[in-house]
Amino acid sequence: MRHIISILMENEAGALSRVAGLFSARGYNIESLTVAPTEDITLSRMTLVTRGSDEIIEQITKQLNKLIDVVKLVDLAEGPHVEREMMLIKVKTSGAGAREEVIRLVEIFRGNIIDVTPTTYTIELTGHADKLDAFIVALDKAPILETVRSGVSAISRGTKSLHV
Amino acid sequence: MKLTGAEILTRFLADEGVEYVFGYPGGAVLHIYDALHRQDRLKHILVRHEQAATHAADGYARSTGKPGVVLVTSGPGATNAVTGIATAYMDSIPMVVITGQVPTSLIGNDAFQEVDSVGITRPCVKHNFLVKDVKDLAMMLKKAFYIATTGRPGPVVVDIPKDITAEVTEYKYPRQIEMRSYNPVVKGHPGQIKRAVKMMVGAKRPMIYSGGGVILDDASKALTELGHLLNCPVTNTTMGLGGFPASDRQFVGLLGMHGTYEANMAISNCDVMIAIGARFDDRVTGNIEKFAPKAKIIHVDIDPASISKNVKVDVPIVGGVNNVVKAMLKQLKADGFQPNEEVLGKWWEQIEKWRAKDCLKYSTDGDRIKPQHAVDLVHQITKGDAFVTSDVGQHQMWAAQYYGFDKPRRWINSGGLGTMGFGLPAAMGVQLAHPKAQVVCITGEGSIQMNIQELSTCLQHCLPIKIVCLNNGYLGMVRQWQEFFYDNRYSHSYMDSLPDFVKLAEAYGHVGIQVDKPADMEGAIKETFKLKDRLVFLNILTDPEENVYPMVPAGAGLDEMILI
Numbered sequence: 152m153r154h155i156i157s158i159l160m161e162n163e164a165g166a167l168s169r170v171a172g173l174f175s176a177r178g179y180n181i182e183s184l185t186v187a188p189t190e191d192i193t194l195s196r197m198t199l200v201t202r203g204s205d206e207i208i209e210q211i212t213k214q215l216n217k218l219i220d221v222v223k224l225v226d227l228a229e230g231p232h233v234e235r236e237m238m239l240i241k242v243k244t245s246g247a248g249a250r251e252e253v254i255r256l257v258e259i260f261r262g263n264i265i266d267v268t269p270t271t272y273t274i275e276l277t278g279h280a281d282k283l284d285a286f287i288v289a290l291d292k293a294p295i296l297e298t299v300r301s302g303v304s305a306i307s308r309g310t311k312s313l314h315v
Numbered sequence: 316m317k318l319t320g321a322e323i324l325t326r327f328l329a330d331e332g333v334e335y336v337f338g339y340p341g342g343a344v345l346h347i348y349d350a351l352h353r354q355d356r357l358k359h360i361l362v363r364h365e366q367a368a369t370h371a372a373d374g375y376a377r378s379t380g381k382p383g384v385v386l387v388t389s390g391p392g393a394t395n396a397v398t399g400i401a402t403a404y405m406d407s408i409p410m411v412v413i414t415g416q417v418p419t420s421l422i423g424n425d426a427f428q429e430v431d432s433v434g435i436t437r438p439c440v441k442h443n444f445l446v447k448d449v450k451d452l453a454m455m456l457k458k459a460f461y462i463a464t465t466g467r468p469g470p471v472v473v474d475i476p477k478d479i480t481a482e483v484t485e486y487k488y489p490r491q492i493e494m495r496s497y498n499p500v501v502k503g504h505p506g507q508i509k510r511a512v513k514m515m516v517g518a519k520r521p522m523i524y525s526g527g528g529v530i531l532d533d534a535s536k537a538l539t540e541l542g543h544l545l546n547c548p549v550t551n552t553t554m555g556l557g558g559f560p561a562s563d564r565q566f567v568g569l570l571g572m573h574g575t576y577e578a579n580m581a582i583s584n585c586d587v588m589i590a591i592g593a594r595f596d597d598r599v600t601g602n603i604e605k606f607a608p609k610a611k612i613i614h615v616d617i618d619p620a621s622i623s624k625n626v627k628v629d630v631p632i633v634g635g636v637n638n639v640v641k642a643m644l645k646q647l648k649a650d651g652f653q654p655n656e657e658v659l660g661k662w663w664e665q666i667e668k669w670r671a672k673d674c675l676k677y678s679t680d681g682d683r684i685k686p687q688h689a690v691d692l693v694h695q696i697t698k699g700d701a702f703v704t705s706d707v708g709q710h711q712m713w714a715a716q717y718y719g720f721d722k723p724r725r726w727i728n729s730g731g732l733g734t735m736g737f738g739l740p741a742a743m744g745v746q747l748a749h750p751k752a753q754v755v756c757i758t759g760e761g762s763i764q765m766n767i768q769e770l771s772t773c774l775q776h777c778l779p780i781k782i783v784c785l786n787n788g789y790l791g792m793v794r795q796w797q798e799f800f801y802d803n804r805y806s807h808s809y810m811d812s813l814p815d816f817v818k819l820a821e822a823y824g825h826v827g828i829q830v831d832k833p834a835d836m837e838g839a840i841k842e843t844f845k846l847k848d849r850l851v852f853l854n855i856l857t858d859p860e861e862n863v864y865p866m867v868p869a870g871a872g873l874d875e876m877i878l879i
């Protein structure tokens with residue numbers, strides 16, 4: 152099953168490589184990983200998407216907790232949560248028809264066109280990872296020049312929060 | 316008071332109560348060595364290879380419970396130390412390793428003797444630090460000792476760039492430490508302890524399986540009391556030997572690949588298993604599917620990640636052995652627990668039948684020395700009271716099987732990593748920590764050559780270690796596998812062109828003795844131990860093709876042992 156593990160860790164040099172090293176050394180897979188400081192700059196928040204059986208996920212969370220720099224973590228998939236990912240995508244648009252089609256799609260998906268040249272559009276799109284996937288499929292004929300995805304960020308619903 | 320980084324380091328170590336630093340100098344640590352020269356609170360032990368420094372610190376730690384301390388230079392100094400760091404990591408040994416680093420301004424430049432020590436050691440340390448500001452040095456060192464010695468212990472590396480050791484700042488020994496990200500749980504959950512006790516009380520065929528955690532937590536007294544109260548068989552892992560007295564009737568010996576028949580059969584038939592400070596290693600479980608198939612399992616471990624990693628357990632208890640076992644004892648006593656002698660009688664009857672197989676028997680009739688006999692004699696002559704270090708191979712297993720350890724911290728071996736070359740340097744650390752004690756290194760002619768240069772260190776520091784080399788002329792453990800599983804094709808397991816160990820010992824300024832006849836062995840061992848102030852290298856030429864029995868072949872269940 153897919154799990155989103157949210158980690159609060161000391162904002163120390165090398166903290167990221169400890170997490171990445173743990174995953175490669177123990178053969179766990181990482182689907183995506185994002186990290187940035189929080190409002191308290193001594194802490195980083197990392198969101199890690201992984202897959203595995205219940206036993207593997209249990210080991211992953213235990214091993215992560217064992218890292219000295221990890222302050223707290225939560226497996227968001229265990230409860231209601233919201234997840235978002237941002238994508239920047241540059242597409243080639245030749246001919247008026249094609250350009251209109253892209254604009255229409257961007258509207259449907261509630262994206263923004265953030266840069267324009269006579270032959271390209273750069274689009275910004277935020278949403279659930281599935282929505283971004285769907286957009287890529289929908290683009291269909293418009294040739295994609297570049298795709299940049301942020302990886303998943305996620306937060307629990309309701310009043311619960313992950314903080315120190 | 317303002318001090319340089321180098322002075323802060325030496326001051327801090329002394330303030331922290333460190334007695335010995337095992338090390339080797341080099342460019343990046345010259346300021347530190349100068350500071351060492353200008354103080355007299357710390358003793359520095361100069362080794363002949365950095366790997367030996369780590370094993371010596373490790374032996375010191377295992378035999379005392381105090382953290383071992385190592386100091387090496389950057390680059391090759393650090394890489395040479397890695398094997399010893401990984402050895403300590405696998406066996407959860409508290410250790411702090413100071414590595415020199417090139418000056419901050421050169422880091423990342425492929426500078427002379429630069430290596431990313433933090434990166435190289437990351438997978439085999441509990442934690443590591445790169446010091447970037449001299450103002451952080453004392454606190455980082457404090458954290459290093461705190462992390463190394465608490466929770467599940469382990470090695471911590473502190474990498475110090477050369478410029479930091481020259482910079483000056485105010486020093487005050489940090490007494491207190493708090494880390495929001497690191498708070499090991501030591502007290503067991505009361506509800507879980509109650510569940511565990513209930514399960515023990517209802518058991519018909521209970522069994523204790525205990526390991527290194529008992530030794531690390533100095534909990535053998537509590538464990539022994541629990542064993543006696545429950546009147547159940549007790550088995551130990553290789554790391555747990557001495558945690559329960561070997562001479563006790565309830566002790567059924569080692570379990571696992573080279574465990575006794577009675578221990579492995581009891582594991583395979585028990586209905587409640589109480590696993591304490593042991594990590595269900597694959598050498599212990601054999602085929603996981605067939606491990607303790609009839610048992611409900613209680614598992615006490617300070618590291619949540621050890622629990623249900625290999626074997627799913629029924630009652631997990633996260634906590635320190637001492638705390639948890641004492642809480643169990645309290646509960647059992649409060650409940651007025653008395654073992655049901657009738658039910659247990661049947662269990663013991665069965666165990667005695669297994670024990671009667673006498674799976675560790677060997678014959679002394681032949682004209683070759685049996686290695687098992689040698690270990691038995693060493694046990695007799697040292698009255699079972701020596702510190703015994705070992706290397707890795709058949710001799711290690713024979714030492715584990717035949718030198719019955721009645722006390723904890725007496726058996727010092729590399730279990731998890733299985734590092735050949737561990738024995739002699741580890742014995743140096745043990746002997747320094749216990750100058751009056753008898754320290755024996757049981758080794759093989761293969762292993763001893765991996766750190767033989769330390770004979771020189773032993774001379775310099777007057778360490779009267781007794782090296783008992785069970786010389787079978789083979790990389791015996793490898794040969795045994797080749798005999799059993801590769802149709803006797805002894806590919807590169809023969810130690811050709813061995814040195815004359817007697818002359819070698821003499822060349823290093825020690826005493827060498829050689830024996831090859833069973834009749835002469837007892838005399839030779841006695842003579843060895845009579846030379847109280849000298850290091851003696853006793854080279855015992857043993858039966859070359861002797862095997863370690865019992866043996867559970869890879870993939871088999873524990874009840875599918877190969878017996879003699």
Ligand SMILES: Cc1cc2nc3c(=O)[nH]c(=O)nc-3n(C[C@H](O)[C@H](O)[C@H](O)COP(=O)(O)OP(=O)(O)OC[C@H]3O[C@@H](n4cnc5c(N)ncnc54)[C@H](O)[C@@H]3O)c2cc1C
Binds near residue numbers: 467529593
């Ligand atoms: C050639 C060779 C053959 C071997 N054959 C065998 C064999 O036949 N049988 C065998 O048993 N081993 C054998 N070994 C050793 C084996 O590889 C493992 O090292 C050993 O079994 C592990 O022992 P352990 O489970 O006690 O764990 P350790 O490595 O000692 O781990 C200790 C456990 O206790 C926990 N712990 C630490 N501190 C505490 C505390 N304060 N409170 C609670 N828990 C704590 C830790 O988290 C860990 O889970 C062999 C090794 C070699 C090299």
Ligand SMILES: Cc1ncc(C[n+]2csc(CCOP(=O)(O)OP(=O)(O)O)c2C)c(N)n1
Binds near residue numbers: 736789
């Ligand atoms: C550093 C290292 N290299 C290789 C091995 C693999 N190995 C395990 S036991 C062994 C043979 C050891 O030979 P010896 O020291 O003579 O002991 P014996 O088995 O003959 O008693 C080898 C090569 C190891 N454990 N460690």
Ligand SMILES: [Mg+2]
Binds near residue numbers: 787
């Ligand atoms: Mg040998």
